[in-house]
Amino acid sequence: MSAEANCRRLVSRGDLPGSNGGIYNPGCLRLGHSIALLCRREIDFRATPLVFPELVLLDPDTLEVVGHRTLLKVGFELDERIEDFRCLTFEGMNLAVHSLVCPARIKPVISRVLSDALAHDDPFDLPIALDPIEKNWVLFVHDGALHCLYRLDPLLIFVRQPDRSWGLVKEKHNGWADSVERTLSNSTNLIPFEEGYLGFWHTQLAGRYVQGAFFLDRHLDIRYRTGILLDGECVKEPVKPGVLYVESLLEHNGQVLAFYGEGDAHTGVAIFDRAELCQELQRCPFEPLETIQVGYEGESMSDLFRAMQTLVSFATECQPARIRLFVADIRLHRTIHEMKTPNVMLSTRPPVMPDAVLVGRTGQLAWTRGTPPICG
């Protein structure tokens, strides 16, 4: 039996002045006695920079709205949009990681949530090559330091250093992403839970968003992950049907509250019994699929053939569970597919640190970390 959630609408599009384009995707904070949601408020559907961080205060006992106010945007240009605030408290400061939509790119940044303003605080420059559109970076506090869970597969975790640069602390392919049709993404900042951290993941299934939970242990490894707990199938909102987007978690009175955006229009909450959710997680141990990550270096087609012969030999002799081959030039992917190398998955984005590099010019598999497997 899966953990059942009671879902209810908290704020509807149009309930608050200037929310005719929606009020949704809420981050969550404790503010004094209240629960505060930091929602994305859109005045209309034009997707202009006229989007506002709206702080909605809830009575913690009834979850009724008891107040709201718009935070002034500080440190942002007038042509920049800010979206989808995921909040957490770190060293006494209320922070929000959120998307910054500029004309040329979308990237998360970190802002401070003040009583009357949202102030741009940290450019959040991770030491990796970024795509033009980056979203769903989530934060958590581990051993007193701010951490960023960038991606679930490969599991990529960074820590913020005292100089505000970010260092890699975990990079591990686990095969999870290969088990879903569409992109596997983070949903929420992680909250302390049992002896580790609780988060939600999401992906798309037949055009709708589905959400589940996962548990990160003290070693920052994924220990458990549930199946689908929330399904956007129930969202009939005409603007974005099927979109149920959990943005924040809060443990409260023996319950886990998962606050979500509904159809890019409204804000709601899914209420889980904490014990049930815990049991559900424990029923679903995470079993990673060991993967060898191989970067490719080559220029010509003969480089590619030479390299692939080496890889086929390696795969045949060693029979690793999975090889993930990173080839940046997507035009080569079709040729590689036609070679039908066993257990090889192709990716374009290179890992920060691959296990090996396949050198096309020499046809060698050069191991960069760890010990080469003993084969044959």
Add this chain to the structure above:
Amino acid sequence: MTGSAPGVTVVYTTYRPVPHFDWFADSLARQAGDADVEVVLVDGLHAPERTAAFGEMVRGRFAFRHVPPMPSPYAGPFRRTQRDLFSAASARNTGIVHASKPYVVFCDDLAVLMPDWWSEVRRAAADGYVVAGAYQKHREMVVQDGILAASCCDPSGVDTRWQTGDDSRLVRIEGSQLFGCSFGAPRALLVEVNGFDELCDSIGGEDAHCGVRVTFSGAAIYYSRRMLTIESQEGHGAGTPRWRIDRKTLPSVYLRRLREFGVGRRCVNGAWDSSHMIIDILYGTRSNQPMGNYYLIETLNEAALTGIVSRFPTTYWFDGRMLSEL
């Protein structure tokens, strides 16, 4: 090209003890005959006795409903201010909620419809355009069976758009020229722009504000001198007034508040007051949506109207002053 006329809802708003509704009722009945028309009278002094009295004036000649305005923070039994303030946006939006016909035309109290009024409304409804009717304010009006028998008019009582109009044709006007006591629009368009902006309540100017947003939606507005109403000048001074306020603040405070609406600079010259800020917000955002409503008209129905009270503000949107002090 004029198609077949769809049904029309006339939204008649008043908060006066003597609105001269009989003038309106008789003139409408005379002109509309058996057309598909309903009248929704939104009455700030709604009471059973008045329902009976107005019903007698209608005499079953057209479909008629007498309703109170939806709750407002500025006026009426749910108000949070010390006194009743001007709240035409809320009252007119009530009419849109109640309207059951595809075309809605607004008419204020103290008015009698002149002979071509209905035919102009019918044409606008058939072709689905927004029409702004002309008006004049007369003194010593004598109205018999819906016909203006006598009155005195001086130039100050004439609609300022009059010279831009033409007796023989419609004239296209700007959104900011949609004002006065009678104008019509497809209900779907009014719902699309979510009605009148309650940010204007306590101040005024909600009609022109709506007109600008209608044009932001891409619709054209036409001025018709033939769609003329004559209003009683004396009637405007009768009854308990609905006060209008226009609060001022310091330029620095004004600009910060404007930034909270996402507008980085002023769009109009003028005083640092609430009425100018409404215009700055309107032209600064160029949004067709209101900024002061806490409901979507498309989702409202009669049963849901009182539900909006819990979402009322406690402070004034412009300067944060407690509403209870206003």
